[in-house]
Amino acid sequence: MSTYDEHFEKVLSFLQTYQSLVNSHLTDFITEDLWTTCLPDKLRKELETLGSDFVCKNYWNDVDHSTPELNKFLKAIDSLALEKCNLVYDARDVPKLFSTWGLELQESDLTNCTGKLEFMNDKKSYEVEIMAKVTSALAKFHSSIIVDAGAGKGYLSEQICQNYGVPVLAIDSSHITHKGAIRRQNIIKKKFGPPSKLVHYLVHSIDDSTDFSNLVKLYSPGWNSKQSLTITGLHTCGSLGQSVIKAFLQSDCIKSLCVVTCCYHLAETSLSGKLKLTKNAKMLAQQSIERVRKNNHHLSPTLFYRAVIQVLLNSLGISNVKTGRSAVAEDFVTYAQWVLRKIVLNSNQIPSQDMIKEVYQAHENLKWKMEIFQMLRVCLGSVVESAILLDRITYLKASKACSNFALVRLFDPVKSPRCYAIIALK
Template identity: 25%
Template sequence: MSLPATYVSSIDYISDCLGFLKSYQWLYNYYNTHVLVHNVFENFPLDWIDYFKAITNEELNLFPLNQLKKECPKTLQDLMEKIASLKPNIEVENIECVAEPICNYGGLSQKKYHEIINLAAAINQICRQYKLDFVLDVGSGLGYLSHLLNSRYNYKVLGIECKSEFVKLAYANQEKHHPNCHNLVKFEEHFISSESADILTELYITHFSSIGPSIGCLAGLHACADLSITILELFSKLDFMKCLIIMPCCYHRIELENESETRECFKNFPSSEKFKNIYKTYEADTYLRRPFLRLACQQTHYSFVNMSEAEHEDHAFKFLCRAILQEVAEIGKIYYCYCSRS
């Protein structure tokens, strides 16, 4: 990822992003289910509301792509143009990925299958480029990724998993479905922290030193919340790890250092000193809170561009029903609900 063409300085870019987010925080600085609780719709300019009421379903689908009608209010045009100007350049590489039959020994979903085969292909492409023969799989779960990296691409793999039952299941699945990789794919129970470098080095030596020295890749599928930061810190300490490939997720679950009604300060966000200084200047802890971090977990705008009118109405209806329930709960101070069927 690189800066938009109009920016030379990362400081200028971050400053403009924070200034933009601060100006438009009324659009996102709350949980989606709280739109009625916080009277969010009352903040929408009236000409915006008139515009959206008048456009067709096709025009609504084109709106996320910044294809606006001439009648679009100037303030709404300015918003969409600013979003476009801040969009970073994302470098996309073509990765050769072959659909792989994976033993579905744990109820593997289509989404997870897609992630596993594509991440495995990306790991292989980078490992081949740097002549690596070992992968340290952090958060290995039931061993899908670890076994695929060996069975298809011939890597030695050490899977690290914090849940003992998952480690047992990974080995049970190995015995049943991947008996030929017993010496080349190993799993260990360990809760990863920034101080795990020595333990991981010892585990590698225990399992693979007899096979020969290796240089490897540190990888993680679904490096949830603070685990992404932990993996970055570990990578800097593991000399025999030459590449890092992770798929972060669940940013809104990162650890809070302290919070109040209007501010949320996170232990590991921001992580760079440069960003921290600008963050403080713009008082970003008042609007880059968990509702903001959840946006990274939402569907992209491409999810909406082909929706029919009925699908839009169904989506809006379910959204507002949940918002109404939240409003009722807030008014009545209902925080717990229990029901059962006899």
Template identity: 25%
Template sequence: MVNSARCSIRQPDHLRQGEPEPPGRQTSQIEHRGNFPSFGMSRSLGSLPPEPAAETVASRLRAVAQFLRRAMPLCQAHTVEFYTRGLWEQLVAVSPETVLEVLGGAGLLRQQQRPLEEAAGTGRAGLWDNCKFSNVFCENSLKLVNVQFFALAAKYHSLPSLEVCTPLEQMLGALSGKQHERCEIKTDEFMNNKKSHEVQKMSELIDSIANFCGIKQVIDLGSGKGYLSSFLSMQYNLKVYGIDSSNTNTYGANERNRKLKKHWGAYQSRARANVRGQVLEEPKDRAVQDEIKCRANINEKLLSTNNSLLSQDQTASSDSVPLEITGAFTDSAMLKTGKQTEPHLVTQTQSDGNKISENTFSLLNILPADAVEAVSSSKCNMELCEEEKEQRKMASIKAKASKSNDSNIYLPLTSYVTAETELRDIITDLEDCIMVGLHTCGDLAPNTLRIFTAKPEIKAVCSVGCCYHLLTEEFENQKDCSPGLWGFPMCRYLKEEGWCCGRNARMSACLALERVAVSQVLPTESLFYRAVLQVIIEECYGVIKSDQHVGKIFSKSSSFVDYVRKSLKKLELDESKLPDSCIMDYYEKYKHRMNELEAFNMLKVVLAPCIEVLLLLDRLCYLKEKDNITWSGLVKLFDPVKSPRCYAVVALKK
């Protein structure tokens, strides 16, 4: 059982100093509902949104850990050993048909869509009382005995139910105030749908944080091919350093960024062409308006002098007066417009102006400040009044200043980053910045948070982790539990508990529950092939463990026999000793038990979000333990069907 050790709770400044609570400030209060407190919120300084209180995060973490202690044998089991270790008989006390009836087909989707209260047949206050561990797992054998309660308990310990996430819309609204519409570049022109979705969502949040903090520099750790970095620099005019450990990725990012700049140049070229056309049209439009005004003024004066001469003076004004006053009409086309009626001239001028604005608005909206060059002409300047000349002069100065700052750059760099990395050795002009990471693998995600808390220049962090199976664990290998910076655990509570997930459980955390619920696609046949192959390897070759891996042979195989023979060759085992008939005998022996493997995988898929919750809350608790952080929380950035690793750890310093 989990003991009562807690994460270190950081109290608000006014409470630590013994001061009374200021008016209007809301401290976190824990309101108990059953075994879970409500989403205790503490209002941070400025216009930041409410954040989950440290007490609330710690409470949720302990509850998830308690549930997973009983469910961990399912998570830690490897499907490769499903038949060789008899995992179904060892861990599950119900039939595979029962599991598939509850979770198979549309059952999993129904479980995901049903409210917790409805599924439990009770209010939330008494929910967990009806989901005691004894109702899910047998107290003596520890086997799973109730699939319905198992699914309910797993859903109860997933992030959407724990109420510790800040909605993206709330985060953006608080950071940016009123949201302004902006024309976005169509990222799907040079990214796939998944990457386009991720880059657009994450870059919008990063830009809002950067604006809120008043910073222009971004460090993208594990930048890979540079999609996010390029987009941040071009779309949001930020100075981005993309750091990746792979020279190949850095080279590819440089090449891709070069191509994207060409794509970007097309927008700029069209914008310049439209702007030049607009500038050249402005004197003509202004001259027509001046002509109309002059006519009106002269007509008014002549009317007061002698009504009998009105018609002659009007004719003269339409032919000669505008030329004398403006002194700039040399275009014969402009002379012809003077013969048009005044209402028609006004309507045409407004229509042309609106048309030009519509054509240039979308392009100008997506360009950096220095993308459009001012078009000047001595001929045009003759029609400008002093006020307009001053306005254009100031605009030109601002454009040159923006260009000289060269703020919208992206520089890919190659470096292997650890928690001890000194950023100034990599980035010579390091300044106040935000550190980001989109699907950073393994330890890079927790190390990103460690660097953020240690470096005063880094004012904010936005990190989306990935590849949990590549995390290092402090307590996974008991022989090597020396002090160090491990990927897991990070917070004090799990360290004190000596918590260990194991590689198989961390691999299970990468399963995509939402995708399975929508499409019901599980690689059952390929997993079945591999599990039966393991039986053959152990029984026919006496190999229990091997450092070699089969890899992705299933998709290249025409049959089970072909799969086995290719796998044996790759494992450097003599495949000639096994006739085809012997291989098929193994297939026929286990074929009727394929539904056991399918049902077992469904159980692991249902548990996947709970393991991910443990890893994410561990990181959030770590941030809550630090005193120099103003705001920290989890933000659901992506659609989990499009991008299963959809949660960002976000934090801002004081």
């Protein structure tokens, strides 16, 4: 059994143990007593002993020997994070990794990124610069044309063509995004002269049945059947990431893969068949524990307000309500009135301000518990992300179609929370 498989099994076992916590929704924190029903007894009692003062500390870094149960919980999570899996590589390891695969990529290529490309914000520029270097190295090894799946406005495609001279078929399903890519190309043309003729933009929906070789044949006339393809995608959304991985395995002409996936909550299936996650769990995987730790974030007032308003709604016999965003939340009374008006209650049906205040004051003492509860869930998000990505890499391994494959933390997770790339060769 490989390390990926072993790590995957440990992650699955851990998530099974904490299934109720992973699947919970903060809206139900008070009405379904999640503090009692989702936390193990020993951990819950330890946290209750610590009390509300514990939240006032930087609980991301200041946990000590007085909290053995919490320490055990956090250490278990830390051990299951992808960076602790010894077959998950860092970006700095990629040149050496590629060297063992017979590919050339200079170490300086990934360590000397300017992050200041034209017409991109710093985050996008940073991601595109690294992704273009890695994908181009794969393509040059096979003398490939690159298919950029979910190309968006063409940031990655243009960078590959302009800087590395590799032809790209940039595919996106959105006509609006396609127009944005062409508009961006025209801006580049005005400032720098004619853009590269090596990139072709195509509007086309991608799914498990997409024939990429046929699309390249139709829209990249210079390509011939003796050439291979490299398929890539920077932050492929939801099921698109899974379709790209399947296409790589199913198409003989696609010889290499480099994909960074995102929007896990929009992907419905497990590739390996072993992973079963609710939407709440997949949403949890979208959390960035690195950013939360760096910024020392605490619970948003509106999250607690949403849990308290659920108590009020239940008392009024109202259920299955989505409050949406853009709430007016200067205090709970204002927030509650905004919500109740939004769900089209008549003014005479809305409780008085005094009654709304009483409901809030009756539950205000639970705020510190909800804050710790959410902290524990955010920590678990890294384990859920581990499960999702290990599901995909073990699926690649099980296919036995790859000569080499790796899971790589390609970006700094604080700059770019969805930072893991799946890279493979046939």
